[in-house]
Amino acid sequence: MFRDRYLLSFITLLGLTNLVSGQAPTTAITEKVNQKLVKLYGAGGFQGLVSYGTGILISSQGHILTAATQMLDTRELRVHLYDGRRLQAKVLVIEPEFDAAILEISRDKKEKRDLNLPYFDLAAELKKPAPEIGEMVLAFTNAFKIADRDEPLSVQQGRISAHTKLTARRGITQIPFNGEVYFVDTILNNPGAAGGALTSSRGQLIGMIGKEYRNVVSDTWSNYAIPINCKVEIERNKQKKMLTLVDFCQEAVAGKWVSSSKNKTQAKKGPGGYHGIVFVPDVVEQTPPYIDRIEANSPAAKAGLKVDDLIVYVEGEPVYSIKSFNEMMSRTRPGTELRLEIRRGEKLTGLTIVLGDFPKSK
Amino acid sequence: MTFKKIEQSRRTNRAKPKLAQLLPTLLGLILIFFYAIQLIPIKANSQNSEVFGKYRPMVGLLPHPNPPEVSHLQLSHETGLNLIEGNGDSSLPNELKLEESKRIDVIKKVKPAVVAIFGGSGGGSGVLIDPRGYALTNFHVVQGTGVVMKAGLPDGIYYDAVLVGQDKVGDVAMIKLLPKKPDTPFPFVKMADSDQVKVGEWSLAMGNPFLLAKDFDPSVSFGLISGVNRYQYPEGNFLEYTDCIQFDTTINPGNSGGPLFNMQGELIGINGRGSFAFEKRFRINCGVGYAISINQIKNFLGHLYSGIDADHATLGATIKSAEEDSTLPKLTIGEVLEESDAYRRGIQEGDELVSFSGRVISTVNQFKNVLGIYPKEWRLPLIVRKNEREKKELLVRLQSYQIAVSNPSMPKDKKGILPKGPPSPKGPAAKFYVKKKGFANYYFNREYRDQIIAKLNQSLHLDNKNGNWTIDGAFIGDGRKGSFQLTCKDEFDSEKKVEMPVLQMRLNDVNYALRPLKLMQSEVDRSEPRGSGGFLMAFYHLKKLLTQGPKGFDGDSCFYSGYAPIYPIPSNILNPTNYKQYRIMADQLQSDFLDVPSKWFFYRSDLNPGLKTAYQDGDIIGFETSLNPKEWDPCEVYLHDYRTIDGIRFPHQIEIRYADKRFALLTIEKLNLANSNKK
Secondary structure, eight states: OOOHHHHHHHHHHHHHHHHHHHOOOHHHHHHHHHTTTEEOOOOOOSSSSSSSSEEEEEEETTTEEEEEEGGOSSOEEEOOOTTTEEEEEEEEEEETTTEEEEEEEEOOOOSSSSOOOOHHHHHHHHHHOOOOTTEEEEEOGGGGOOTTTTSSEEEEEEEEEEEOOOOOOOTOOOOOSSSSSEEEEEEOOOOOOOOEEEETTOEEEEEEOOEEEEEETEEEEEEEEETTTTTTEEEEEEEEEEEEEHHHHHHHHTTTTOOOOHHTTTTTTOSSBOOEESSSSSOOOOOOOOOEEEOOTSSSHHHOOTOOOEEETTEEEEEEEEHHHHHHHHTTTTOOEEEEEEEEETTEEEEEEEEEEOOOTT | OOOHHHHHHHHHHHOOOHHHHHHHHHHHHHHHHHHHHHHSOOOOOOOEEEEEOOOOTTTOOOOSOOOOOHHHHHHHHTOOOOOOTTTOOSSSSSSHHHHHHHHHHHHHGGGEEEEEEEEEEEEEEEEEETTSSSSEOHHHHHHOOOOOEEEEOOSOOEEEEEEEETTTTTEEEEEEEEOOTTTTTOOOOOOEEEEEEEEOOOEEEEOOGGGGGGGOOOOEEEEEEEEEEEEEEOBTTBBOEEEEEOOSSSTTTTTTTTTTOOTTSSSEEEEEEEEOOOOHHTTTOSEEEEEEHHHHHHHEEEEEEOOOOOOBEEEEEEEEESSTTTHHHHHHEEEEEEEEEEHHHTTTTTOOEETTTTEEOOOOHHHHHHHHSOOOOSSEEEEEEEETEEEEEEEEOOOHHHHHSSSOOOOOOSSSSSOOOOOOOEEEEEEEEOOOTSSOOOOHHHHHHHHHHHHHHHOOOOOOOOOOOOEEEEEEEEEEEEEEEEEEEEEEEETTEEEEEEEEEEEETTTEOOTTTSOOOOHHHTTTTTTTTTTHHHHHHHHHHHGGGGGGGGGTTEEEEEEEOOOOTTTTOOEEEGGGGGGEEEEEEEEEEEEEEEEEEEEEESSSSOOOOOOTTTTEEEEOOOSTTTTTTOOEEEEEEEEEEETEEEEEEEEETEEEEEEEEEEEEEEEOOOOOOO
């Protein structure tokens, strides 16, 4: 069913592509949007995991909407504003249901003065008509950390090619976001792009660019953004309610957001299937998953994994750390077949592992 | 599907591709993607941008043993391939149709000048900028082809071509296509002012991605300017992209060296690099491409046209961002090299850098952007603030970059093997190639140098005045004024029993003399008059150049060294400010005589559009002679107000400057330049 919708929207896209491509985005719009966006620097910096990202200013006092990435996992979160100012920020709320986080620029307690930053008024943006499939859009990101300090973010153009859900293999990989997203026909979700802005050709905020995510059905990378008007059923305090990304932002900024149950249940996991990999000691916050030892006759040994391999992807989802690998494994069962991608020396290699039962002696 | 079959389907579908007909091509393209992927080893660092590298034709390669399964739908979705022929769609609103037809016209206009380059182990793209067949491309393209190559134009003709000049750090090279019939003009494109390019504007990239176009008809892609004034780190010591243009217009391996156009069809840059997420897409377009701005290339055009292996510059001082943690840091000078011009101009550690070459500098990247677009040895104005108060404008000579880098080495290929030296060239283009150290192709430099000397002789006619010279007039300078006499004569040396040149200068009743050929003299002895930095030696060199041309100097030491700015200061101004207003772009020659180098600046009107000046093409505006290039400033001589004096066209005023100060201003009243007294 998903595929049919996808095909349909693709055909629609074909009909509209030329209709919109002639519209020249004015340089004034890119300038104006850029002022409302920030570059973010935080945790990360090793293989497959970047320490930078993009954010959207949603209040004049310095509230920032961004994607819920590992980059936020630090006390040293820095923000570079459009004018080149470099400021500290702290995380207010992370909500997995929206795969989003709200940050606030830190200021001296004494200083009560409004920062007076240009920002996207989400309530106003929400009232504007939602974009059509095939409409031209602009994407503003700090992909590849090209911009620093007062350098403006990179702007790309593309068309909305579909409004549908991300796909995943149920039970094994987690999709970043359950609601409907906008797919864009350009290579958008590059390293560091998450948290960037997707706008109309007139600079209207349409959505927040999501994490890098591989479509496990087609084995291709998804280029998508989470719409600001997306409706997601959220369970909190045992009550289900349909909420939008804008609802989340507004409540989080006001200090009234109640975290979803998803946020709380995430920690509760079983041991999962047995693989037989022993990693290097997990000494830092984000130790990359390098294999230190492989237990004899284990599923890992049968799959052909070797010492010093670095696990990069599990079922297409990037593995940031030993912790995140274990977290993925906790969602598996004995007998689960997983496709791993590993870096061995200079090469990326794919192989398949069939998880087993934990050996009785251990 | 073989490569040939793809070609056939391309050709048959050219007229009006329909979705059904395009499908095989599309599937072919998918295969090519994987062929391409195979060729390119994965690089460990996924974040830095890279040049596309040598692109080898893929004919004859076996397909990947386990090609990943990709549905064509997903791929086309990802790459944004457009399967529709938009032209003639009656549903389009009129203004969009107009927009589209304008775009089609622009493409038609510029396409004939887009070059497909093949040769050696590589290939790429290029663009003609001159009806004589000169085309720009990337250095990393000619690195793969060698000095002679083949170049195809969309007219279907395959030309022989030869490397002319190169800029390894800037990743630019110039080649010359040889016309099939002599003097047949080539199509070429106009260069834009790339400082006017703005984020959000549309652009067109053209070239030969994946070396697809065996009929040399370029692929066209259309996209947005994503960023300007971008800085991308070098690979090793070369291929540094400074002040470059970033775009989302699709480029892929093989596009390297091809043009980026604005929507008026003017050349704004040369495409050559992209940022890649290797784990995801290898070296295939990721929506982030970079072009070297055409304004940077313009600074090097003199070098490129004249066969030079060009070098970039350093300031001779490091720049650091003070107080890294402050909200808005200022930039200060770090260490200053003692042998640098920056040191001699009085730049000190801790000085705040305010602006450089007229651009306000607030980040290290901005500084690198400004520095990176200039060739070595250019003089540029720099403003520093000292002691948080006084602002000071200085005219600084840039240092050579390749001497400054600790271990200059060619960029290694991905296996860490140094590229082999170019094989000795063969074919019809080889006769336009002359190898010489420091040059990409000395053939073109010699031609350029001889043209300049010919122009000089046309304008001054002094090549027969090799006899004794006596010049009389008035001088002012250094708190003194009065009369001067300057002579350059051959005197019989009783010791050596030969005629030896002697230069003498009288300022009022003080006499200075120089015997330039006398051995065992110190730099101080040779720098008479004291305080001039060596004017008599400089004048001796001037006489040599005017009367003997390149033959007056050591061996082959006289060469053309590109365009460079010179700042002649009007004779009524003693303490100049805002140097930019005096700047004239000039052709530059360099020469050496007995270890004393000189630099000569010649006026050329087409380098100075709109400038009002009395200089004629070929006139020497000024020159510099360095008696101790490592430790001293050169003696600077400016030639003002050319007029006919005693029947000879000659500068009426000669200004001598040393170390930012005027030594003297000579006003010539009597000129006696004798013809050669040798038979």
